[in-house]
Amino acid sequence: MTEGRAHDGGPGRGPDRLSARGAIALLTDDFAELPYPARDSAPDGPLAWHGYDASRARAAERTGEEESVVCGTAAVDGTRAVLIAFEFGFLGGSLGERTGDRLETAYAYARAHRLPVVALVATGGSRMQEGMLALTQLQRVARQSVLTREAGLPQLSVLRDPTTGGGWATLGAGADVTLALPGAQVGFAGSRVRPPDADPAAYTARAQVAAGSVDAVVPPEELRQTLALWLRLLSGPTTGHSPAADDRRPDPALPPEQPAAPLPFALGAQELPRTGWDAVQRARSSRRPRAEAYLAAYFTHRVALSGDRCGGTDPDGMLCGFGEHEGRTVAYAAQTGTATRPAGFRTAARLIRLADRLGIPVLTLVDTPGAANDAEAERQGVGAAIADLFGAVAAARVPITTLLIGEGGSGGALALAAPGNTWATPDSYFSVIGPEMAAAILKRGTGEVESTADELRIRPQDLVALGVVRGVVGAPGGSTRP
Known part of the structure; x- marks a missing residue:
């Protein structure tokens, strides 16, 4: 041509x-x-x-x-x-x-x-x-x-x-x-x-x-x-080392040499929820801090990656980029509390693979009611996009730190979470599916949604007891509670 x-x-x-x-x-x-x-x-x-x-x-x-x-x-x-x-x-x-x-x-x-x-x-x-x-x-x-x-x-x-x-x-x-x-x-x-x-x-x-x-x-x-x-x-002091190119660590399962990104502090409620439904309501509250507040508090400077390089963007659902935290470069992928679109999952996977190649630790913030499930999302390959993100997280040789800051809705949230290094704030929950949909699937009436939320054991303290998250983080000056 x-x-x-x-x-x-x-x-x-x-x-x-x-x-x-x-x-x-x-x-x-x-x-x-x-x-x-x-x-x-x-x-x-x-x-x-x-x-x-x-x-x-x-x-x-x-x-x-x-x-x-x-x-x-x-x-x-x-x-x-x-x-x-x-x-x-x-x-x-x-x-x-x-x-x-x-x-x-x-x-x-x-x-x-x-x-x-x-x-x-x-x-x-x-x-x-x-x-x-x-x-x-x-x-x-x-x-x-x-x-x-x-x-x-x-x-x-x-x-x-x-x-x-x-x-x-x-x-x-x-x-x-x-x-x-x-x-x-x-x-x-x-x-x-x-x-x-x-x-x-x-x-x-x-x-x-x-x-x-x-x-x-x-x-x-x-x-x-x-x-x-x-x-x-x-190209900062944290970067310039490619795990993939390091022949001194032939086994990719060995722990990476870079220190993990430090956990952000919890910016919202500090007390733990009493019931599962209480956890859901607090995570869905419009007053709860979202990703933008966490990123602003965590980074001194940051720049944004935009787009999945496949024809799509999800600026309202996924924020990705690199920032400076206490003099170190940290990559971030953060859900914003909305349903994540396929382009959002693909952009996060792009971010994690780039960070992994450059030897930069990653911070992910989980906050979504779930993956977008409309017809357009299906046409855009939402299942394949989630699978790609699961794969990027699983393959990463740099450490990934995850903080659950709000809703953790099903696989669309879990895909962004680091296995073995996920933490939660007191105003968050994680569930196999939203309690309303869980009740519907189990053929329960609307009056049983709250009790279903309790049975799902979705509170932060429940997640710690189940071994799904490592702990619940507190405010600046507070402690990290196991």
Whole structure:
């Protein structure tokens, strides 16, 4: 497939389109370019495309660059990283063999020096004048990305205008964290190859956020600060160690080396409920603190992951991201008290797998009446999404700490809970199913719902006695009650 503006520079750079050096200047003042490997080139390239050498010469004169990508190292507010910046003015930021050489050099340097990779993407796709040899550069990029991921190093991308074709499908969408500048065109199909009746609003950065493929749109004036926080959290003292890459612990069942995330304090009621129905009512109370209050109290700084990378988001049901707690990076996945959508489960699984790869401990907050069970949730694969989250939690080699802060409704809540390291607040409950539905399944009348709640033994103190949770946490300055 031919993609985007990948020939003689297209219409050129618009007045608001950043150059590669301009994009780098948004992040740092000490960029040092890497040396690039030399490559012999036949006249007019590998396909002997008439006029290709002249096109490259014009692009070099116009932009001051010798290729469509600039690679180097820099400190972004104190955190060193490898930066990859595309120059759209050079043949539409297209990928050719020399582009692939430079990208491979950058990734190899990042692994050798244990540095995160930041790609500032602006590309129309693969270079027409190099044909299939250009397209196969995407395989080189994918391989380098996988090797860097296996090394336990974070990869971040910033989408500029435009980000289309294979550059979007590798460096952009394939990053661990994907940010975008406002107004950026983002999509696999560039403006010259998409259907003539296609809705242009679907090919924007904001549309990709709504579709779960981009984490956030960040204004240029906030990019340095935002990216610096991401880099600090993902490359901080807790991170940089990949359990999967540690050959000193060949048995994945051995305890992880990282200390677990500390438990949050209980922010709501401190006394234990008298009855099962009392526990349910307190957990459902509108006055009870929700996830946002717990996260605000727990973290000094935090950044959010958004989207499941499968077309969906659940911003009202699941909050995911990374934050700083007492100088350490902790990942979090928190239910908000609503029914969790399939995209919420998948986003949490994405978060846990990324944290596991980077060696970052995880905190999960359980609070849901259950998984969404409407027809649309079934069409979106709610069962498979829950199974995926169960699997991510079970496979994690970093420690996961769970606090039940409200409702614990059935498998939709249990999927987010850490086996053997789940705790509860006094205003919470955990149940195989809500007491009302349990009574209905048992063919009991509405007058027996409260007694059913007692029989289910769903109070925090019941859960401790049953061995389902380890203990009930108290307020700041209080004790943790067994």
